Amino acid sequence: MPRSGKEARERLENAALELFAVRGFDAVTTAEIAALAGVTERTFFRHFPDKREVLFDGERRLTGWVTEALASVPAGVAPWPTMRRTVDLLVPPLEANREGGERLAAIAAATPALQERAAAKEAHLIALIAELLIARDVTPEEASLVARTCWGALAHAIGSWRAAPGTSLQPHVDRAFDLLEGLLSGASPGSHTGAA
Structure with a gap:
């Protein structure tokens, strides 16, 4: 039996992911x-209201990572660079959780009801980021656009x-932001990579 509530919660999450991946x-x-997980069903319901929430409990951790990362950026930094630094700070915990994230994505992709829940959770997280930016004196309109x-x-x-097993996340993040900045500057894709 798990010795702590935290251990029980982790075991329930792992058990759920394992079973969902195999059986749907x-x-x-x-x-x-x-x-x-080696616990009673009553223990399950002490930690989660339903089986969908086992899958999305990672949102709680992600919310913590986002809040902590954004708070570590000095207050005077403009909104876009603030979020760019925040995203870079999210890379290590996301990489450490790659296996769980990939299993969750595969399960959600195969289950329409979970896709709706995933979209709602993502919208909630974007709204949280916007609120955190507004608390840094960013206008609501700018905060919403930057967060999204x-x-x-x-x-x-x-x-x-x-889609690229064996790679690290940071180069993909850098590439995505480079592409975005190139599009905003009117440069053609790839023209910002050093080509004359």
């Missing part, structure tokens, strides 16, 4: 998740990274 989300019950654009660039980079 809809075919797995909370009782089966609890059994594989930077998160979109990071999501694009993560997609490229997952």
